[in-house]
Amino acid sequence: MRQRALRLPVLLGLIFGLAGADCGTEMKVAGYEGDDRESWQQIDRVIETLGLSAGQQVADIGSGSGYFTRHLAPAVAPGGRVFAVDVDPEMNAYLEARLAEEGIENVTVVLAEPGDPGLVEGSIDLVFTSNTYHHLPNQRAYFAGLRPYLAPGARLAVVEYEPSKAGWFARTFGHATPKAQIVAAIVAAGYRLEADHDFLERQSFLIFEPSTP
Numbered sequence: 001m002r003q004r005a006l007r008l009p010v011l012l013g014l015i016f017g018l019a020g021a022d023c024g025t026e027m028k029v030a031g032y033e034g035d036d037r038e039s040w041q042q043i044d045r046v047i048e049t050l051g052l053s054a055g056q057q058v059a060d061i062g063s064g065s066g067y068f069t070r071h072l073a074p075a076v077a078p079g080g081r082v083f084a085v086d087v088d089p090e091m092n093a094y095l096e097a098r099l100a101e102e103g104i105e106n107v108t109v110v111l112a113e114p115g116d117p118g119l120v121e122g123s124i125d126l127v128f129t130s131n132t133y134h135h136l137p138n139q140r141a142y143f144a145g146l147r148p149y150l151a152p153g154a155r156l157a158v159v160e161y162e163p164s165k166a167g168w169f170a171r172t173f174g175h176a177t178p179k180a181q182i183v184a185a186i187v188a189a190g191y192r193l194e195a196d197h198d199f200l201e202r203q204s205f206l207i208f209e210p211s212t213p
């Protein structure tokens with residue numbers, strides 16, 4: 001009974017948090033970080049695969065509670081910075097507080113417009129986005145619009161629930177996108193697929209680079 005009671009906030013958080021609804025910080029954090037995520041996300045392997053170096057600048061688009069931001073930050077230290085970009089002021093405030101609590105100093109939290117992260121032109125070495133692709137309005141236009149923000153040699157990494165592997169919730173409520181659909185939109189936006197990593201049990205993990213300098 002107690003276990004069931006404990007699961008309820010996580011389930012509600014998953015429903016409302018993934019839907020981006022205004023339902024309270026705790027619920028959203030439970031939605032983004034619950035469901036025993038540590039057991040399937042393989043965050044260390046994802047970060048290692050990104051091959052980041054000290055001094056680089058990363059934009060985490062749709063940073064939410066900072067699940068990835070907080071792991072990306074040490075990967076670019078010293079001298080690097082993560083821009084945690086989100087349209088949700090409540091989540092941004094939560095993340096600011098959590099970063100301060102954890103003593104992570106190389107993150108700038110950015111309140112974005114839905115169609116534009118509002119970064120500095122030519123500054124970003126890696127655009128990273130996790131479980132956010134399906135939230136973005138007109139993905140092709142969105143990723144095309146990111147091109148001016150990229151530094152020479154920049155890459156784009158997209159982690160997204162894959163319908164053929166994700167759980168019922170992501171499939172049923174449209175929080176998953178077929179890999180082929182992501183590749184088609186991002187290639188049309190002016191990138192080429194550089195790597196297709198298939199080690200995540202619920203998500204696709206794709207890396208792109210601009211197709212023209």
Ligand SMILES: C[S@@+](CC[C@H](N)C(=O)[O-])C[C@H]1O[C@@H](n2cnc3c(N)ncnc32)[C@H](O)[C@@H]1O
Pocket residue numbers: 017018020032033061062063064065066067068085086087088091112113114115116129130131132135136137
């Ligand atoms: C499901 S959460 C993913 C959070 C985090 N990336 C993770 O993997 O735990 C999606 C996040 O994307 C944000 N979001 C939705 N539309 C966005 C947009 N157009 N630009 C930036 N962030 C957006 C939401 O506010 C939410 O915090």
